[in-house]
Amino acid sequence: MSQYLLPLAALVAVASPVAAQTGTDLAAVQRAIAGIDSMTAAFSQTDRNGQVLTGTLTLKKPGKIRFQYQKGVPLLIVGDGKALTFIDYSVKQVQRWPIGSSPLGVLLDPGRDISRYAKIVPSSNPAVLSVEAYDPKHPEYGRITLVFARSAAAPGGLMLQGWAALDTQGNRTTIRLSDQKFNVPVADSAFRWTDPRRQGRSS
Template identity: 55%
Template sequence: MLRFKALALAAVPIVAAAMIVPQSTVLAQAASPLTAVAAHLRAVNTMTASFSQTDRRGQTLTGTFTLKRPGKIRFQYQPDVQMLIVADGKKLHMVDYETKRDDDWPIGNSPLGVLLDPNPNLSRIAKVVRSDSQTLLVQAKDPKRPQYGTVTLGFARVASAPAGLLLQGWTVVDAQNNRTTVKLTNQRFNVPVADSAFTYRRPK
């Protein structure tokens, strides 16, 4: 169960993505990096993608990723993995159907909280790790709550993406220094997503 409790994002090569983009998109190249990330988060109401998740031991799992702001997210793993991660707007749930456990905690206590908040205070919790004409890496960590871990978000600079940024993945390092990396493909932005996508069957 613990090996799933860190979800990570890393920069990967630019990939083609189907997306619906607001007409008010602001190009990331014209803004400071943190301002561009904040603009991206404000521009994305929903997102779907395929993901691959690699843990510190090199084990890789795949599945589908769904996000709806504020506060809703779902990681649906490949069929042979009896595991689900879902946030319902209030709490983030780690559901293990094999052991019949359903652990949860407030969304803000997770490194993924930065993705779920439509208006995060990035100047307080984030710093730019890398910024060039193709890539933007931003590391977020709550200085008052180091136990929640660190997340590094990876974006490609794509003019047609929301606010000129295409979210490609993230890397999470937890308080025990365990690293997990998630890479996204087939990203789609601002497509219809029902709230029912964030319900789940509780283990019996």
């Protein structure tokens, strides 16, 4: 089994709705997400052991996302509109999950109503909004919290700063974003990938 499975487990941590939540903050998050048609950013990923990996995030609605890791890291995570695919080139391993089974669907599905499965996490910092997704019927999926900062430079006045995922063993994976750029041109070719099991072919 690949040593890199935890990051993807974090990305597919939550699938089902929880009790409906209402409020102006949650509505503000919904508007901010709806205002993002595409995004690029640098990311920093910290796992349970403190290992840090960096890379570039590319997003395009509906359903497309790419985590391109730093040079020398044989990993790739790509969402092609239907599935989220994890590729580990070091062991020629490919795994796929429905995007609908991922909390990243919050960002990728323009029609998603986040009030059905998310809630605002209380904070003493009025400049920050945290949104937690959790399915009590499937605690094995863990929890994920998206973090936004109030910023006039971002759609809806909220800048996505990253997220933290916690599994049932208490292991945390954190993604931090920087240099976010919104609604920039992104080609569909950015979401293609080479299948290591079929040399010379792409999907």
